Amino acid sequence: MQSNQLAMFKALGDNTRYAIYLELARAASPRSTVEVAELLDLHPNTVRPHLERMRELGLLEVRPRTSGGVGRPQHLYSLAADAPSLGLEPPVYPAIAGMLLALASEAGLSGADAAEVGRDHGRTLAGTHPGDALEATMSLMGAWGFDPEPVGAEPSWVWFGHCPFSELAEANPELVCSLHRGLIEGLLEARGDAPPVDFHDRTAREPCCVVIDKDRPRPQRADV
Numbered sequence: 001m002q003s004n005q006l007a008m009f010k011a012l013g014d015n016t017r018y019a020i021y022l023e024l025a026r027a028a029s030p031r032s033t034v035e036v037a038e039l040l041d042l043h044p045n046t047v048r049p050h051l052e053r054m055r056e057l058g059l060l061e062v063r064p065r066t067s068g069g070v071g072r073p074q075h076l077y078s079l080a081a082d083a084p085s086l087g088l089e090p091p092v093y094p095a096i097a098g099m100l101l102a103l104a105s106e107a108g109l110s111g112a113d114a115a116e117v118g119r120d121h122g123r124t125l126a127g128t129h130p131g132d133a134l135e136a137t138m139s140l141m142g143a144w145g146f147d148p149e150p151v152g153a154e155p156s157w158v159w160f161g162h163c164p165f166s167e168l169a170e171a172n173p174e175l176v177c178s179l180h181r182g183l184i185e186g187l188l189e190a191r192g193d194a195p196p197v198d199f200h201d202r203t204a205r206e207p208c209c210v211v212i213d214k215d216r217p218r219p220q221r222a223d224v
Helices: 003-011 015-026 033-040 044-056 093-106 111-124 133-143 166-171 173-191
Strands: 060-064 075-079 148-151 156-160 198-200 209-212
Touching: 015 033, 015 044, 015 075, 033 044, 033 075, 044 060, 044 075, 093 166, 093 173, 111 173, 133 148, 133 156, 133 173, 133 209, 166 173, 173 209
Parallel strands: none
Antiparallel strands: 060 075, 148 156, 156 209, 198 209
């Protein structure tokens, strides 16, 4: 075994470091130090040196979080491309998602069809994201790896700093972005909240975002 590989496995012999590595291996998108710390119920100052040590050994990759705000950018960590799998399942979901997207496109499914699928799934998630409309949207989008950031008062613009489906969305923005929009619409509908005021996908002039007005009453069926 090469010395670098040996150093990698020795590094993962630490229980805390191994737990951090597993969380990042299972994550659908890169995680910040604070996010990893919250998942493991640890202090960020405990997690940070472990992340840096694994980055130095080539186990992890790091990139800045581009939120557009002022101040020092957060670092987002993910497994390096050649990091050992440690018996974890290979990342087949992106490949399967790409094949299903191609199948949907060949079948002639439209953005409206994709939005309805998204709404159906969003409705099933309503009970797992409490709070007002803005908080529920932030919770759902954060769990899915969109790095949501609220801007402004009412209505609130929720900017998405990261798209976990960026490669798929570039290939077919109509279907993927419609799924994304429908997901939010279904969540709010099932909770009894008003639908989003607006939604800008990656094809719009504005950055990808959704506009939520949590104080706006839901329209009656006759008004929809």
